[in-house]
Amino acid sequence: MVEFTRRKLMATSAAAAVGTGMLGATSAQEDEHDTLTAPYVNGSIKRFLTTARGAEVTGPFVFETGELLYSVQHPSRDNPEPFDRAGVGVIEGFQFEFDGTNDEFDELEPPRSERERGRVRSSAGEYRYLAAEGESINGGTERWGHPQTPDGTDVADVVDESYEGVGHNPDMNFFVSTNDDGTEGYLFTNNETTPGCITRTPIGRADGRWEADLENAMELENTDAFREIGGTKINCYGDLSPWETPLSAEEDYAHPRVGGLATVSDIVEAGSGVGLRGGNEFWNRPNVGELPSALEDIFGDDAWTPMGIWANTGTEKLAYYLGAEPVDRVEGENTREPIGDVFPNRYRYGHIVEITEPASDDPVPVKHHVFGRAAWECPEVLADEKTVYLASDGGAKGIYKFVADEPIPEYETRADVRGTLSAMKATEVGEGPVAETDLEVEWLELGTASNAEIESWIADYDDVTQVDYLETHAETDWREDLEGALMEADETVAIDGNRDYITDEEIVEWAAQYDERGPDGVDEDLRRVPFLETRAAAKEIGASVEFNKAEGIDSHDEAEPGDFVYFGISSLGGYMTDDRGDLRFDEVDSGVVYRAELEDDYDVSRLEPVVVGPNASDAESLKDASLINVDNVMVMDDGRVLLCEDKGSFGRSYPNDAMWVYEPPATLRVDSLAVSHDATGEVDLTLSRIPDGLAGGRVTVSVEHADVAEIVDASYHDALELTADPAVGDDGSSVAFRFADLDDEFEAGLEEGTLATLELEGTGTGTTDITIDVHAMDDDSGTPIEPQPRPGIVVTGPPSIGGGSGSGRAPTDVDGDGLFEDVNGNGRLDYDDVVLLFEHLEDESVQLNDGAFDFNENGRIDYDDVVALSDEL
16 A cells, blocks of 8 residues: 655655655666656555556446446457456455445555456456357347447458457446436446447346346447547546436547647748648548558658558448448458548547436437547536546647536527536646646636537538549549559648638638637637647647656546546656646656646636656655556546556566555645625635544644735534634734544544634735644544645735725625626626726726736726626626
């Protein structure tokens, strides 16, 4: 078990770098890309299981009973049965107790023998398959994890050589219950393949164990409803929405139109895309797998492998799945004979697919085009039913956020879902090692649209086929000279781009208009750009499209402001560690887990590292007690987090991927407050996540600037029987608390409890931090609690404005956003506030308080602030 708290770490001492309690320490490194603080954990982690050799740990799901299910993805064929096949199964004989502590299981020792490495092992209970790849389902008409052509032919039999792994890559698992106690329902499982697979398997729990009804399982992709939306591609992880529908993420690595950190503007300025153009521009190229060698023939030393091109291979299989007539093949491989009848539209892939009506006879898939288009690993839909965070896998990718105008299930149809898509711009806070470096987050709006609008834009490209690739980009008649036409078309697309889809010029023009007019001011025909070419658009406006393998996002099902959402970066390297762009971290090639606190509007503005892995370059850091390459993350209802590995080849003593359970540290937080000048307000001091209860403690709370706000009074929560009177400092800058919980009001497993309440008075316009210093705190077993302090902020508004012509009352912040909309101090926002601000805009009481009245957020007071305030009415 690895357990130690966050602290300042000394680069000169390996012991100080990792603290006590670590199994091994990281040695000092001369390489500037090695981080001295890996491995690092803020809280604790314990290894719960190791999976079969060669397999990733994917698709974790915890039932209401506390039982754990997950997928064994692409295990080695050399493993003993049944673990030589992929599948999904459940741990029997163990149930999580949801008490917030890892004390319920012992840490699993690493596998030592070949036998142990070839099977699934868990700290408690035994793993048993419910379904495995290729098993007969649906009355014998389908195979588990296998898509079919419209006539019922297994696609694996159409192009068999490149389809060896069909059904071998199960990932997402989410259970939709059909009874009140959560013991019967449907399991939805993704399979990462092209065309994509989503299997619905009826499962139920009886006599203490789960069983699958394979006879009535079905492959959803083989239904007419799926073919009508173009099917899916490389279905990876996903989410279960708050309204109980599965959401499947299409991990379309083929989506980049430019490589690395290059932008479309770079191509336009250079007058050529040679060396810069990404794989998606060659989407409809016949037999695209031969493109890299073709580019070598055309460009010689200037040739390159377009980013994501490998994921374009197999596009013909997607066409056959949709009903195209298979072209002639040689030994199972496609020839360059172009498909001209039915061909997939590239803009229909790389989406989040919601399975609506999941328990009906005919589930209905909906692609949420409003979420953007990328190599999605996962979405995370929050409890407000409006906010969605999304992570894109691979190198040089973005992290995104969508916010719907209304709760998504309240729209009459999913086609009406409308909202704003934004891309993350991240800035490193400080210059320390990774474990000490937070990320400050800004969200750059890309655009606002509805699913129906975007669907109409996508439909414009439905008739593009492989024949168009040749006829649009080559003058040579491909029927007479296929070789010559292909070479001509490849050269044209490489230099000038693919004219069958959105052009380079359209993207650059969109960005120019965005810069001049903002996201809502672009021409109507350019509004499609950020939704169909999301990554390229985000780059053009300066988003941080540098993240490497962002493979997990999750929060607990009912997370609300103040709770955490977790972001997993499987390998912090590549464009996150170079000397270009926004991110210039030290390398942590085994990954990092960040968390962010949800704010009042479910926004996040800061990511903090809580688990940092070791580096392969540092043999001393590769201890068996270290998390490596986190992939899927799942937050349980008690706040603990399942961390799933996808490490491949690394330097640990055992070759198996593991699942770890992360137990966050206790948190001691103080609220934030917006208070009017000379007025008072209250904030609570709250302790959360105390798995072993609370015995007592000594804490000091301080305000950094007593000339902005001072502490005038404080009191304990009634539940605390033995306390020392709160000691408020003479200058009002601090208050000291000392208390004991004699009656066990703060019991083991308590998620949150209020210790004390502070009364503060606004003494001068401005902002001040409220900080917490924990001198001592113990749990009911006598073990020290080392909670992570979460500071608050006091914003004190300006004095009354307008002198004798004003109301005489100080303005107030009516919605808690730090801006004082109630200018006349009558307790509400109304038209009189707009008038008062307009009449006294030039007064010092307004001009010297831009933090209170800068409603258009441009950093100064101007007449547009009056307009912005009016818009809020």
